[in-house]
Amino acid sequence: MFYIIGLGLCDEKDITVRGLEAVKSCSRIYLEAYTSILMVDKSRLEAFYEKPLILADRDMVETESDEILRGADKENVGLLVVGDPFGATTHADIILRARALKIPVRVIHNASIMNAVGACGLQLYNFGQTVSLVFFTDTWKPDSFYDKIKENADLDMHTLILLDIKVKEQNEENLARGRKIYEPPRYMSIPQAVSQLLEIESLRQSEILVPEKTLAIGLSRVGGDESQQKIVSGTLADLATQPAEVFGEPLHSLVIVGKKLHHLEVEYAQQYAVNATNWRNVARDVYGCALDD
Amino acid sequence: MFYIIGLGLCDEKDITVRGLEAVKSCSRIYLEAYTSILMVDKSRLEAFYEKPLILADRDMVETESDEILRGADKENVGLLVVGDPFGATTHADIILRARALKIPVRVIHNASIMNAVGACGLQLYNFGQTVSLVFFTDTWKPDSFYDKIKENADLDMHTLILLDIKVKEQNEENLARGRKIYEPPRYMSIPQAVSQLLEIESLRQSEILVPEKTLAIGLSRVGGDESQQKIVSGTLADLATQPAEVFGEPLHSLVIVGKKLHHLEVEYAQQYAVNATNWRNVARDVYGCALDD
Numbered sequence: 101m102f103y104i105i106g107l108g109l110c111d112e113k114d115i116t117v118r119g120l121e122a123v124k125s126c127s128r129i130y131l132e133a134y135t136s137i138l139m140v141d142k143s144r145l146e147a148f149y150e151k152p153l154i155l156a157d158r159d160m161v162e163t164e165s166d167e168i169l170r171g172a173d174k175e176n177v178g179l180l181v182v183g184d185p186f187g188a189t190t191h192a193d194i195i196l197r198a199r200a201l202k203i204p205v206r207v208i209h210n211a212s213i214m215n216a217v218g219a220c221g222l223q224l225y226n227f228g229q230t231v232s233l234v235f236f237t238d239t240w241k242p243d244s245f246y247d248k249i250k251e252n253a254d255l256d257m258h259t260l261i262l263l264d265i266k267v268k269e270q271n272e273e274n275l276a277r278g279r280k281i282y283e284p285p286r287y288m289s290i291p292q293a294v295s296q297l298l299e300i301e302s303l304r305q306s307e308i309l310v311p312e313k314t315l316a317i318g319l320s321r322v323g324g325d326e327s328q329q330k331i332v333s334g335t336l337a338d339l340a341t342q343p344a345e346v347f348g349e350p351l352h353s354l355v356i357v358g359k360k361l362h363h364l365e366v367e368y369a370q371q372y373a374v375n376a377t378n379w380r381n382v383a384r385d386v387y388g389c390a391l392d393d
Numbered sequence: 394m395f396y397i398i399g400l401g402l403c404d405e406k407d408i409t410v411r412g413l414e415a416v417k418s419c420s421r422i423y424l425e426a427y428t429s430i431l432m433v434d435k436s437r438l439e440a441f442y443e444k445p446l447i448l449a450d451r452d453m454v455e456t457e458s459d460e461i462l463r464g465a466d467k468e469n470v471g472l473l474v475v476g477d478p479f480g481a482t483t484h485a486d487i488i489l490r491a492r493a494l495k496i497p498v499r500v501i502h503n504a505s506i507m508n509a510v511g512a513c514g515l516q517l518y519n520f521g522q523t524v525s526l527v528f529f530t531d532t533w534k535p536d537s538f539y540d541k542i543k544e545n546a547d548l549d550m551h552t553l554i555l556l557d558i559k560v561k562e563q564n565e566e567n568l569a570r571g572r573k574i575y576e577p578p579r580y581m582s583i584p585q586a587v588s589q590l591l592e593i594e595s596l597r598q599s600e601i602l603v604p605e606k607t608l609a610i611g612l613s614r615v616g617g618d619e620s621q622q623k624i625v626s627g628t629l630a631d632l633a634t635q636p637a638e639v640f641g642e643p644l645h646s647l648v649i650v651g652k653k654l655h656h657l658e659v660e661y662a663q664q665y666a667v668n669a670t671n672w673r674n675v676a677r678d679v680y681g682c683a684l685d686d
Contacts, residue, residue, distance in 0.1 A: 106504070108409060108502065108503075109502060110411075112410075113409065113410040113411040113414070114409050114410070114411055114502075115409065115410055116401060116406065116407050116408065116409050116410070116503070117405075117406040117407070117408055117409070117410065117413060118403075118406040118407055120410060121406070184504060184508050184509065184511065185511075186508070186509070186510075186511025186512055186514075186517065187508060187511065187517065192514050192657055192658070192660075192661040193657065195661070196657075196660060196661060196664075199664065204619075206618065207512060207616070208616070209401065209402060209407075209504035209508075209509045209512070209615070209616045210401075210409070210503065210504050211399070211477060211502035211503050211504055211505075211508070212504075212508045214507070214508040214511075214517050215477050215479070215480060215502075215504070215505045215507040215508040216477065216479070216502045217479075218477065218478075218479025218480065218507075219479055219500060219502070221479075221485050224479065224480065224505075224507050224523065225522060225523045225524075225525075226522060227522065227523075228521050228522055228548075228550070229518060229519060229520065229521055229548070229550055230517065230518045230520075231518075232518075251548050255521075255522070255544050257521070257522055322502070323500070323501070323502045325499065326497075364485055364486065364489075365485070367485075367489060368485040368488070368489060371489075371492065
């Protein structure tokens with residue numbers, strides 16, 4: 101059997117009981133290391149499982165799937181994935197390959213940011229399409245995310261924005277010389293994300309991302325305990341001016357709040373507001389949300 | 394501490410290790426019984442936890458939250474929720490009540506249909522807003538779902554449709570006489586859902602739900618093993634004409650496939666097709682998906 105096992109969002113204890121049983125039954129286990137980042141080291145997972153893990157980066161999962169699947173028709177092999185196996189990255193290709201090789205597959209689901217974003221108090225029902233935001237460079241500022249946020253905003257829907265991470269990147273010199281030396285990982289912060297959003301807004305001027313009028317919620321380490329999980333709500337202007345440490349450790353996500361907003365959602369997210377009065381005022385005056393005051 | 398613990402999708406083993414530890418630490422544990430239905434009995438959960446569970450129906454969670462929260466400032470109390478605590482139903486109200494009572498709260502996330510729907514092979518990125526479909530009666534056929542599916546379809550997005558369940562319902566006579574006698578639970582089947590969709594399409598005629606041209610995927614018991622999980626793909630006409638047992642046991646969900654469709658998504662869902670040739674032909678000819686043949 102080939103198991104693809106979601107690890108959930110935080111640490112070694114977010115695996116399900118079923119997932120842990122599967123891990124224990126595997127003779128070989130891979131840990132996918134590229135689509136997202138757990139909050140703990142591989143060594144802590146290995147200690148908890150009492151098994152070694154083989155790191156599988158993007159190259160390996162994409163180009164060496166037959167090596168990962170080797171022997172899975174006779175014994176159990178596992179691939180551990182942060183979040184859910186069908187979260188931000190689908191693992192359709194390796195599953196199709198397994199099926200072509202007549203290897204039985206079992207997917208073990210878990211929480212991913214795609215549903216745990218509900219922790220900010222907004223109804224998952226009212227989210228539109230999800231958007232990725234990549235690091236801008238001086239010469240490359242892809243802005244298709246803006247059209248998607250606008251499509252959602254036009255329907256009064258919320259937008260979940262997944263912020264870029266850069267792991268295992270080479271600088272130009274090492275890339276040119278073919279040296280496998282990698283830069284330290286980089287994670288986009290909430291203020292940087294807001295800055296990029298506003299940069300594109302200033303070019304497009306559709307007024308869907310207005311510093312003082314658009315509500316947003318930053319999330320990090322959703323599902324962690326109080327020392328880890330940070331949720332911060334406010335206008336884009338509020339979020340842009342906070343020091344980065346307010347938003348906690350990476351990974352970060354950002355929600356742009358749509359106009360379909362219930363007063364209970366406003367009350368709930370208010371507990372995370374940079375400025376609670378401003379949060380309520382904008383919800384009432386700009387979003388038209390019926391609040392008691 | 395007040396714990397709200399997601400149970401995931403299938404059975405007692407889908408709880409996370411963290412969730413199980415929390416359950417073990419609780420002096421009182423409630424099982425929320427209305428928003429969704431696990432595949433196993435309460436007794437099996439109790440045997441696994443080695444603890445009794447108190448059933449909490451909708452009335453109780455909404456109107457007796459103080460009773461649920463009683464003592465949670467001094468000892469641990471848990472509320473078990475099928476799926477994720479912020480899935481189709483947010484538990485914002487009871488969490489806000491806990492905070493008002495100065496009771497610390499910890500949410501333990503898990504998979505919900507809102508992310509596990511990715512098991513059908515469609516990218517979660519490309520889902521628009523989620524829709525609920527309720528049982529029609531002769532006199533009550535609420536059709537606002539149609540506008541939402543159309544909004545998604547106009548953006549080429551997929552739509553997840555959650556199908557109605559009726560539990561703890563009284564018939565008119567028992568209701569009138571105030572007798573707390575309840576009807577057996579009812580679950581909407583995929584063919585019934587498709588029939589209701591087409592009934593509204595025939596009134597509205599926006600051609601977003603066309604029997605021979607619209608692709609859809611039925612899902613049941615996502616995350617279960619091969620004897621439980623059923624995924625069935627086809628045109629709406631294909632799905633409407635299958636016997637109900639093809640779709641497995643409830644709960645069911647239905648995905649309306651949007652035009653933003655990658656060939657890998659078509660390949661993946663093809664393994665579940667009622668008629669693989671027809672599935673591919675419609676994907677290519679109607680959806681404009683670039684396929685090899």
